[in-house]
Amino acid sequence: MRILILGTGGMAKNHADAFKAIEGVEVVAACDVSAERVDAFSENHGIHNRFTRLENALRWGHFDAVANVTPDAVHHSTSMMLIGAGKHIFCEKPLAENYAHAAEMAEAAEQAGVINMVNLSYRNVAALQKARRMVLAGDIGQIRHFEASYLQSWLASGTWGDWKSESKWLWRLSRRHGSNGVLGDVGIHILDFASHAIGSEIVQASAHLKTFDKAENGHIGEYVLDANDSFVMMAEYANEALGVIHASRWATGHLNELRLRVHGDKGALELLHTPETTTLRGCLGSDINTPMWREIEAEPVDSNYQRFARAVAGGVRPEPGFRHAANLQRILDHAMAEDAPLPSIHDGRR
Numbered sequence: 001m002r003i004l005i006l007g008t009g010g011m012a013k014n015h016a017d018a019f020k021a022i023e024g025v026e027v028v029a030a031c032d033v034s035a036e037r038v039d040a041f042s043e044n045h046g047i048h049n050r051f052t053r054l055e056n057a058l059r060w061g062h063f064d065a066v067a068n069v070t071p072d073a074v075h076h077s078t079s080m081m082l083i084g085a086g087k088h089i090f091c092e093k094p095l096a097e098n099y100a101h102a103a104e105m106a107e108a109a110e111q112a113g114v115i116n117m118v119n120l121s122y123r124n125v126a127a128l129q130k131a132r133r134m135v136l137a138g139d140i141g142q143i144r145h146f147e148a149s150y151l152q153s154w155l156a157s158g159t160w161g162d163w164k165s166e167s168k169w170l171w172r173l174s175r176r177h178g179s180n181g182v183l184g185d186v187g188i189h190i191l192d193f194a195s196h197a198i199g200s201e202i203v204q205a206s207a208h209l210k211t212f213d214k215a216e217n218g219h220i221g222e223y224v225l226d227a228n229d230s231f232v233m234m235a236e237y238a239n240e241a242l243g244v245i246h247a248s249r250w251a252t253g254h255l256n257e258l259r260l261r262v263h264g265d266k267g268a269l270e271l272l273h274t275p276e277t278t279t280l281r282g283c284l285g286s287d288i289n290t291p292m293w294r295e296i297e298a299e300p301v302d303s304n305y306q307r308f309a310r311a312v313a314g315g316v317r318p319e320p321g322f323r324h325a326a327n328l329q330r331i332l333d334h335a336m337a338e339d340a341p342l343p344s345i346h347d348g349r350r
Contacts, residue, residue, distance in 0.1 A: 001025045001312050003090075004063040006054065006078060007070035008032040008041035010168065011092060015067040016045045018305040025309050031057045054078055058085050065115070065312055068092060073178040076101040083108045088115040090308045094188045095325035097178065099333045102326035109322050117308045117318045118325040120192045122258060122273065127280035130298035131197045131262070131269050139284060141266030143198060146243035148260045150190035151251030152182075155214070155229060159255060164215070170223040173214070181228030182247050183209060183332055190247055191328050192320065193258055197271065200237035201327065207233040207335035212250065233335055269296075 003019055005012050008030055019025045029049035032038035042050045051057040058081065065088035070078050076096045082089050089109065095118050096102040109116040122128060134140065154160035154169065163169035171177040172185055179185065195202065209228035218225050230248035241262075251257070260271045267284040270293070281293045302310075311318035 001065055001309055002028045002063045003065045003067060004029040004031060004057060005041075005047075006031050006057075006066050006068050006082075008034075008038050009069065009071075012041060012067075012069045013045075015069055015090075015305070016041075016047075018303065019067065019309070020045070022306055022309050024313065028063050029057060029060070054081055058082075058087075061085070064088060065090065065308075071178060072097055072184075076105060079105050080108060083112050083114055086112060086114060088308075088312050090117050090119060090305070091322070091325075092119050093121075093325065094180075094184055094329060094332070095322055096329060097180065097184075099326060099330040102322070102329040106322035106326045115308070115312050115315070115318065116322040117304065117311065118320050118322065119304050120189065120320050120325070121304065122189055122193050123196065123320060124301065124303045125273050125278055126298040126301045127271050127273065127278045127296075128193060128197055129301050130280060130296065131260070131271050132199060134269065134282070134296075135197060135262065135264075136199050139266070140262065140264030140268055140282075143200075143237075143239060143241040143262055143264045145263045146194060146198060146241050146261060148190050148194035148243070148245045149258070150186045150193075150247040151254035151257045151259075152186065152247075152249045153251050153254050155249040156252040164220060170220060170225075173225045173227050173229075174223040175227050176224050179227040180332070180336065181209065181211070181231075182249050183207070183228055183231045183335060186247050187231060187245075187332055187335075188325070188328050190245055190258060191331060192324075194235075194243075194245060194260055195237075195328075196320075197260055197262060197269075198237055198239070198241055200239040200241065202235045202331050203238050204236040205233055205331055205334060207231055209335070231335065235331075 016027055020027050030038050030042045030047045031051040035052050038050045066082050068091040172179045210230045211228050214225050232246040236242045256275055258273045262269045270281045272279050280296045282296050283291050283293050307318050
């Protein structure tokens with residue numbers, strides 16, 4: 001497979017390194033609107049063919065697939081061009097800024113027959129795949145309740161750098177710069193994390209979003225800090241599992257942590273993933289009477305990059321595809337639209 005890297009910002013390095021490490025895959029070109037950026041990236045990764053316009057790359061055309069690592073706001077326009085040219089696409093998350101665009105991308109990719117996949121990177125976590133297999137096998141019975149969280153602390157600490165002075169963080173706090181806040185940025189990850197393990201689709205959801213004051217008049221330079229910093233969502237799945245999903249950038253003490261608890265009528269699972277470690281524990285069988293939790297080993301799994309390359313080579317549809325990501329975006333859009341304040345306790349009072 002010959003692949004082009006579209007967008008050569010910070011995340012592009014991960015894509016280039018991952019694809020170059022796969023046997024049978026060659027990174028043949030790079031494209032970015034910034035000539036300086038694409039030249040520096042290409043020199044670092046030994047890429048000869050480089051472009052500053054996607055149209056020019058498509059006219060050249062000597063590639064089979066594209067890693068779309070452009071900003072969120074242009075995933076739709078660039079992917080629609082690639083689909084029209086019959087190129088397979090491995091797209092960064094979120095698939096699009098809204099459900100209408102994401103659904104259009106999914107429909108177009110399916111109609112064109114191009115291989116499409118979204119880099120929901122926590123699918124690479126072996127413990128998540130193990131938990132899913134156990135749930136689908138009925139090891140914990142009928143799921144009744146769940147809790148899922150994605151906790152970051154970069155607004156509360158300096159571990160990630162100075163967010164008040166670095167554009168790579170500030171744009172994530174500004175709707176004007178294309179951000180849908182923590183809901184759009186990592187909300188899609190924790191939604192996918194929970195849904196994949198639970199093995200079902202959300203059928204009902206309601207959410208509350210919160211934007212905290214972070215600067216005088218809510219501005220830092222050109223950035224209006226109006227994107228949500230925290231969200232809490234209630235959700236019910238088609239299999240009747242009921243629970244809560246929440247995320248925050250103000251989670252002091254948690255660098256980058258995903259946690260999932262799934263409770264069934266025959267047992268329960270708890271999954272904790274951080275940059276340093278991953279643990280999966282179960283309370284199963286007679287242990288539910290104690291209760292006793294025991295660690296569960298998970299076998300290594302292929303990465304999203306490997307599975308995409310294999311799908312292109314074999315002509316098979318991989319997951320998570322555009323359609324799944326579009327369905328997640330539908331839930332995120334609903335959460336944005338349904339976030340309304342509760343009427344005052346004084347309303348209607350005589």
